[in-house]
Amino acid sequence: MGGFIDTLQFVLAPQVVNGLSIGVAVILMALGLTIIFGLLDVINMAHGEFYALGAYLGVSLAAAGVNFWLMLLLVPLIMAPIGYLFERTLIQRVFHHKDRHILTLLLTFGLAIIMEDLFKVFYGPQALTAATPIEGASEIAGMFFPNYRLFLMAIGTAIIVVVWLVVYRTSLGAMVRAAAFDKNMASSLGVPVSHVYAGTFAFGVALAALSGVLLAPVYSVFPTMGKDFILMAFSVVIVGGLGSIKGAVIAGLVLTQIQAIASLYISPSWTDPLVFAIMVAVLMVRPQGLFGRLGHA
Amino acid sequence: MKTVFAHKLLAASMLAGLAAAASAQEAPIRIGVVTPLSGTYSALGQQVKWGIELATKEINAAGGIMGRKVELLFEDEEANPSVAVPKAEKLFQVAKVDFLTGTVNSASTLAVGQLAERNNRLVATTVSFSDAITGDKCSPNVFRVNAKAGQQSAALAEWLSKSKPNAKLFYLGPDYEMGRSTVAAFKSAAEKKGAKTVGEVFAPLENKDYSPFFGQVRAARPDVMYTSVAGNDTVRLFTQMSQYGLLKNMTVVGASGTLTSQNLAAVGKAGEGFVTGVGYSVEIDLPENQKFVKAFTEFAKAAPDLYGADSYGVMYFYKAAVEKAKSTDTDKVRTAMRGLEWMTPQGKKIMRAGDHQAIQDMYVTQMTNGKFKILSKVAGDAAIGPDTCTKF
Numbered sequence: 001m002g003g004f005i006d007t008l009q010f011v012l013a014p015q016v017v018n019g020l021s022i023g024v025a026v027i028l029m030a031l032g033l034t035i036i037f038g039l040l041d042v043i044n045m046a047h048g049e050f051y052a053l054g055a056y057l058g059v060s061l062a063a064a065g066v067n068f069w070l071m072l073l074l075v076p077l078i079m080a081p082i083g084y085l086f087e088r089t090l091i092q093r094v095f096h097h098k099d100r101h102i103l104t105l106l107l108t109f110g111l112a113i114i115m116e117d118l119f120k121v122f123y124g125p126q127a128l129t130a131a132t133p134i135e136g137a138s139e140i141a142g143m144f145f146p147n148y149r150l151f152l153m154a155i156g157t158a159i160i161v162v163v164w165l166v167v168y169r170t171s172l173g174a175m176v177r178a179a180a181f182d183k184n185m186a187s188s189l190g191v192p193v194s195h196v197y198a199g200t201f202a203f204g205v206a207l208a209a210l211s212g213v214l215l216a217p218v219y220s221v222f223p224t225m226g227k228d229f230i231l232m233a234f235s236v237v238i239v240g241g242l243g244s245i246k247g248a249v250i251a252g253l254v255l256t257q258i259q260a261i262a263s264l265y266i267s268p269s270w271t272d273p274l275v276f277a278i279m280v281a282v283l284m285v286r287p288q289g290l291f292g293r294l295g296h297a
Numbered sequence: 298m299k300t301v302f303a304h305k306l307l308a309a310s311m312l313a314g315l316a317a318a319a320s321a322q323e324a325p326i327r328i329g330v331v332t333p334l335s336g337t338y339s340a341l342g343q344q345v346k347w348g349i350e351l352a353t354k355e356i357n358a359a360g361g362i363m364g365r366k367v368e369l370l371f372e373d374e375e376a377n378p379s380v381a382v383p384k385a386e387k388l389f390q391v392a393k394v395d396f397l398t399g400t401v402n403s404a405s406t407l408a409v410g411q412l413a414e415r416n417n418r419l420v421a422t423t424v425s426f427s428d429a430i431t432g433d434k435c436s437p438n439v440f441r442v443n444a445k446a447g448q449q450s451a452a453l454a455e456w457l458s459k460s461k462p463n464a465k466l467f468y469l470g471p472d473y474e475m476g477r478s479t480v481a482a483f484k485s486a487a488e489k490k491g492a493k494t495v496g497e498v499f500a501p502l503e504n505k506d507y508s509p510f511f512g513q514v515r516a517a518r519p520d521v522m523y524t525s526v527a528g529n530d531t532v533r534l535f536t537q538m539s540q541y542g543l544l545k546n547m548t549v550v551g552a553s554g555t556l557t558s559q560n561l562a563a564v565g566k567a568g569e570g571f572v573t574g575v576g577y578s579v580e581i582d583l584p585e586n587q588k589f590v591k592a593f594t595e596f597a598k599a600a601p602d603l604y605g606a607d608s609y610g611v612m613y614f615y616k617a618a619v620e621k622a623k624s625t626d627t628d629k630v631r632t633a634m635r636g637l638e639w640m641t642p643q644g645k646k647i648m649r650a651g652d653h654q655a656i657q658d659m660y661v662t663q664m665t666n667g668k669f670k671i672l673s674k675v676a677g678d679a680a681i682g683p684d685t686c687t688k689f
Contacts, residue, residue, distance in 0.1 A: 014511070129564075
């Protein structure tokens with residue numbers, strides 16, 4: 001009996017909470033991906049590197065003496081114009097080509113490789129750490145959690161809610177959804193479609209960079225960090241349905257919980273293949289994912 | 298017409314110069330160094346290069362080996378066996394090197410060793426840890442002058458049994474060859490000395506979040522955790538353990554590659570108290586080491602680490618063997634190397650004839666205020682373990 005309570009209190013319950021904190025991190029990554037795909041029909045392979053760039057930017061700003069909380073505001077503000085410019089100058093170049101999917105995939109993949117090497121050139125190959133802005137740990141019902149992780153879960157949830165509200169409850173969001181649903185009709189009704197495209201891309205990039213700043217104190221900062229969450233985020237987006245925010249949130253929570261609990265009973269190395277197997281199964285039964293596309297809900 | 302004449306004159310004077318040089322002394326002994334000069338392991342390769350260059354400078358200044366100067370030929374292996382092999386082949390076939398060293402990645406050392414067998418040349422590693430190199434994959438053409446993983450675990454287990462008798466141990470390793478073999482080696486060494494295993498977990502290589510394993514660690518209530526993660530994985534594991542307050546009542550011990558100059562800065566305070574078994578420390582209180590540390594620091598403008606020290610030592614190993622053999626002939630040098638005793642910054646080392654593994658004193662060091670301090674010394678023959686090589 002003592003053994004069972006031990007397992008429940010020390011192993012199972014913390015596992016669920018830890019899985020939740022990883023889930024929030026994955027959803028933050030998946031959100032940007034799914035919004036960009038849902039609207040532009042572009043799979044952004046450099047999404048992970050924008051996340052890394054956000055984290056590196058945070059490290060540089062911290063070295064320059066900028067306060068962490070200010071950084072949460074500053075980094076997305078710096079990154080959004082970069083994303084906007086990238087969409088206008090590079091994505092738009094191949095956007096109207098008949099091989100758009102292949103070309104944008106190659107374009108963003110190439111960019112990812114270049115960015116990763118640039119991180120090595122400018123910051124070196126070794127890992128850097130970001131100071132934890134909230135120190136200490138709290139005991140909740142005999143379980144022990146770092147305060148910063150609790151904060152991450154709270155702010156992550158807040159960001160997800162805000163993104164949802166912006167997309168589904170504002171006129172800006174209505175324009176985005178309209179452009180995604182039928183760009184010709186939206187354009188004829190006065191929606192500035194090209195700006196909406198670039199703006200949405202910028203929004204996705206800013207979101208990735210913000211996640212980079214938020215997650216750096218837990219996961220540290222190094223050149224290949226962009227690859228960390230991206231496979232998981234892609235799986236989440238595919239299972240949830242490409243372009244669906246609701247799908248990303250639900251699939252993100254479910255898949256990370258499956259991983260967290262499964263890692264107690266099978267080798268942790270098998271939890272990634274497990275998620276990919278679920279993804280394959282979903283693709284076979286329901287190729288469009290659990291939920292529909294942005295603007296098609 | 299004028300230019301043709303000038304060319305002829307130039308060629309003639311060059312030939313004369315070459316002839317003069319050749320008569321002044323015999324052709325130099327050529328030593329190939331295949332080591333990572335770029336990429337993730339370039340910091341290790343840099344130490345290898347400095348150590349070898351410093352020893353070569355000293356040897357040449359003192360008259361070379363049997364009156365012949367030593368010439369070094371460097372190639373970048375990128376810590377990748379498929380790069381190391383063609384570069385080593387080039388050095389053997391085209392540059393006709395007499396001896397080859399420098400490989401870092403254990404797989405590179407094994408691959409280059411096979412190549413050495415085919416080319417009838419000798420190679421030595423100064424860095425690779427894998428026990429297999431002088432164990433079940435040993436080769437008559439391969440020598441190891443540095444301490445293998447088994448010697449490091451033996452030293453650490455010895456220290457553990459004295460400072461924490463009958464400790465309850467939890468193991469956390471990266472889930473691939475190196476992680477599984479280091480954990481297995483330390484587990485058997487520690488259990489023989491009375492430690493009790495309370496749990497083990499293997500996390501995927503480049504795992505991002507270790508918190509899913511912390512519950513198992515807590516429930517097992519260990520006194521000591523052994524880990525052999527490396528590189529960025531160490532940064533994450535230590536940072537996250539510290540954030541979860543796991544480091545408070547637990548001693549963390551591990552492989553010598555877990556906490557290195559490459560990730561020390563990023564690990565920071567979370568690495569304090571970490572204990573490991575290792576074959577070299579700048580702190581070793583021997584006149585040979587003090588002399589070496591001073592010369593190395595002046596030469597490289599950086600402190601030596603174990604890779605620099607062992608790479609420095611390999612040059613004197615080769616020198617001692619050639620002088621004993623009075624030849625650079627492969628068979629004669631190999632015979633001379635077997636059982637050879639030579640001096641290194643770590644004191645006297647003995648090359649065991651049966652498996653070509655150097656026997657040396659081992660040290661247990663602890664991270665204290667950002668530096669490794671020596672806690673205890675384990676005699677060479679207590680740490681070496683049995684000879685398991687059956688190929689020669």
